[in-house]
Amino acid sequence: MALTREQIVEKVSSLIGKEHVITNIDALKVNSHDRYRKYETLMGIYKLPLPAAVVKVQSAEQASKVLAFCNENKINCVPRTGGSATEGGLETIVENSIVLDGSEMNKIIKINEQDMLVTAQCGVLLQDLEDQVRKLGLTTGHSPQSKPIAMMGGLVATRSIGQFSTLYGGIEDMLVGIEAVFPNGHIARIKNVPRRACGPDIRHVIMGNEGALCFITEVTVRLFKYTxxxxxxxxxxxxxxxxxxxxxxxxxxxxxxxxxxxxxxxxxxxxxxxxxxxxxxxxxxxxxxxxxxxxxxxxxxxxxxxxxxxxxxxxxxxxxxxxxxNNLNWGPEKLEEERRHIAAKHHMGFTTEVSGNWSIIYDIYKNALARIRKDFPHLEDITMLGGHSSHSYLTGTNVYFVYDYYVKACGPEDERMKYHQAIHSLILEETLKAGGSIGHHHGIGKYRTEWIQREHDSAYYIMEGLKKQFDPNGIMNCGTIYPVKNYPV
Ligand SMILES: Cc1cc2nc3c(=O)[nH]c(=O)nc-3n(C[C@H](O)[C@H](O)[C@H](O)COP(=O)(O)OP(=O)(O)OC[C@H]3O[C@@H](n4cnc5c(N)ncnc54)[C@H](O)[C@@H]3O)c2cc1C
The missing domain is CATH 3.30.70.3450 (Alpha-Beta Plaits)
Structure with a gap:
């Protein structure tokens, strides 16, 4: 029989100490959403099942205990670090979920200047890490706009990319070693070596898993000279x-x-x-x-x-x-300014990022914008529709579509599907039609799952295999990457 909320809270408290288990209603509300619901959050609309608790783990061993307990009792577990996710990856769509929060695992473990490596726990803010290594004349080379708010665990879990990527690459080019905890409680460490040919590159199973396979506790990334x-x-x-x-x-x-x-x-x-x-x-x-x-x-x-x-x-x-x-990044002040603007004007902006080879990228850009202008039913409410390319490769580039709108045709509870997801969908449809990828760097979350099988096509077999192997009870971040019926609604 499923455990009650109270039983879950009691058991997790006994495992890691009740001071690390948050059940305050406001915290539970905030932890049931991410930025896909920024308007609903701002308007105080919380329709998803609230998690049973936010569990602030302090070590890999604690994460292992909590995950093994969740696995045994089939409790949905939503990993979280910085909370800057944009695609619904943090939504708690199952009753009595646990939010496994690594934000207090915030130690920089080692800066190794000789090997040009830095090791940090999952809850270290990228900004803090960068500030520390800059003091030594070094840089991680990673600079997403969310640098002041995103943390190392989340940055690896989403396959993030920064503004200097054309030189330094995405997180996949930076990550050297990693530690992660699997639902059965197993703690796996992938060691730090410059390269190896010892079977498939298993870092890629963990990187980009968006909390749907395992919980990242520690990462080691490369360092570069900063000049x-x-x-x-x-x-x-x-x-x-x-x-x-x-x-x-x-x-x-x-x-x-x-x-x-x-x-x-x-x-x-x-x-x-x-x-x-x-x-x-x-x-x-x-x-x-x-x-x-x-x-x-x-x-x-x-x-x-x-x-x-x-x-x-x-x-x-x-x-x-x-x-x-010098004014690129989004810290807490800019987020507060955005909140004030949305509350006053009911006007907001979102983005959708995709990628394609050089031969198709202009078509994706042109066709997606044309499709929105033709098929989006509330075009008159859009105040800005455009895009940019910001990450280029030998074989192609990305397009980052940007759209702002007033919400006039419905109340705040329907904005997400009537405006944001409606526009998002048209872009993703046009991208797939042209042969591009539906996710360049924000991840799949819960709002691109509808297209994940078409994205991977015959290789979806491998994706399914990973879920079956590492999360056979389906307790990791239900509805993220792997679609579930009738979601999103
Ligand atoms: C203003 C703004 C600007 C942004 N700019 C960029 C940008 O330039 N480039 C870019 O790539 N992204 C950008 N993002 C998106 C976001 O910052 C990234 O996806 C980031 O990597 C999320 O990190 P986080 O620590 O906030 O993770 P969270 O939001 O906490 O989580 C993100 C996802 O990863 C999972 N997760 C979190 N921690 C763990 C863990 N320890 N183990 C396993 N899974 C975990 C969560 O379940 C969720 O699915 C931006 C977001 C905002 C709000």
């Missing part, structure tokens, strides 16, 4: 996104690795104040970094590429971009 004095910026305005994608490709296939390579359309650029120097135009931004000779060579390489496009691109004073660059 901001060598940064070089380049900025251009141009008329066409199609040309912009072509230029990004040219930079990448010629082997240049600027840390930033971004292409904004006019609508999205306006949000960043780019309309002051590029009204109704697209904007291309590059930043080169690294040791002096490397940064200079990269910047000169970009100049060479841009020389081929001088008839269609105009150089912009790169000082303007340095100002933009």
């Amino acid at each position: 901001p004095e060598n940064h070089q910026f380049r900025c251009y305005r141009l008329d066409s996104m199609e040309t912009g994608f072509e230029i990004l490709r040219e930079v990448m296939v010629n082997g240049y690795r600027p840390s930033i390579a971004r292409l904004y359309d006019a609508e999205d650029g306006t949000q960043h104040g780019f309309n002051q120097f590029a009204p109704d135009q697209c904007v291309l931004i590059f930043m080169a970094e690294g040791s002096k000779r490397l940064a200079e060579a990269t910047a000169l390489g970009i100049d060479d590429v841009m020389a081929q496009y001088q008839d269609v691109c105009t150089t912009v004073d790169s000082k303007i971009i340095e100002k933009w660059f």
Whole structure:
């Protein structure tokens, strides 16, 4: 027989100490949502089953005890660290779930300057980690906009990526070793070595699991020398996104690795104040970094590429971009400002990020925007619809669609499905139709599960196998990555 809420709380308290088990109603409410429901959260609408408790584990051993208990008693468990998830990965959709919170596991365990490695517990804020290594003239190279609020466990669990990815890569290029706890309580450590050929790369089973397979307790990532004095910026305005994608490709296939390579359309650029120097135009931004000779060579390489496009691109004073660059991230103040704006205006913005090879990326961009303009029923409420490319590779790039709207056609409880998910769906449909991927870096959460089988096609067999092997009782983050019937609603 299923345990009652009270029994769950009592047992978990006896396992790890009641001071680590939170049952305060306000905390339970906040922990049943993530940013997919930011409007509902703000309006105090909580319709999901509230978790039985938020369990603040202090060690891998505690996580092991709690998970083994949940597994034995078939209690749904939702891992959480920074709480900045955007795709519903933190929603507690099962009655009496446990939120397994690693945010108090916040020690930087070791900075190893010789091997260029840093090891941190899952609850270390990336900002704190970066601040510490910067004191030694080093950087992780990881800089998602959520750097001030996201934590190492979540960043690895979602396959996150940062703004300097074209040089440093995504988290998958940074992660060296990892420790994770599986539902049966097994603690697995993957050691830190520069490379190995000893079977498949098992880090990739844990990385990106979004709490649907295991709980990450510790990560080791690479370090790089930090030399901001060598940064070089380049900025251009141009008329066409199609040309912009072509230029990004040219930079990448010629082997240049600027840390930033971004292409904004006019609508999205306006949000960043780019309309002051590029009204109704697209904007291309590059930043080169690294040791002096490397940064200079990269910047000169970009100049060479841009020389081929001088008839269609105009150089912009790169000082303007340095100002933009210094105000990129979202900390608590910006989130508070956003909350005030939404509450006052019932107007908000969301994003959907996808990827595709160079041969299809412009089609994805163009077709998705056209589809929204044609099929979204509340088009008149949209105040901004555009996008940018921010992470490029040898073979292709991403598009980050950005859309803002007033909620007029329904109350706050219906905004999520009538506006956000309706737009999101049209973008994902067009992306799959063109042969792209439905998730570039925010993860699947619970709002892209409808498309996960089409995303992986015949390889979904492997995804299913992972769930069967590591979470046979289905206790890990029900509805995340792996679809469940009738959700989302
Ligand atoms: C303003 C803003 C800007 C953002 N910018 C970026 C960006 O530039 N790049 C980017 O990639 N993302 C970005 N994001 C998305 C988000 O910050 C990332 O997905 C981040 O990696 C989440 O980390 P977190 O610690 O907040 O994780 P959480 O929100 O706590 O959790 C995220 C997911 O991972 C799972 N999880 C959390 N901790 C663990 C763990 N220890 N073990 C197993 N599973 C776990 C959760 O169950 C959930 O499914 C942004 C979000 C916001 C709000």
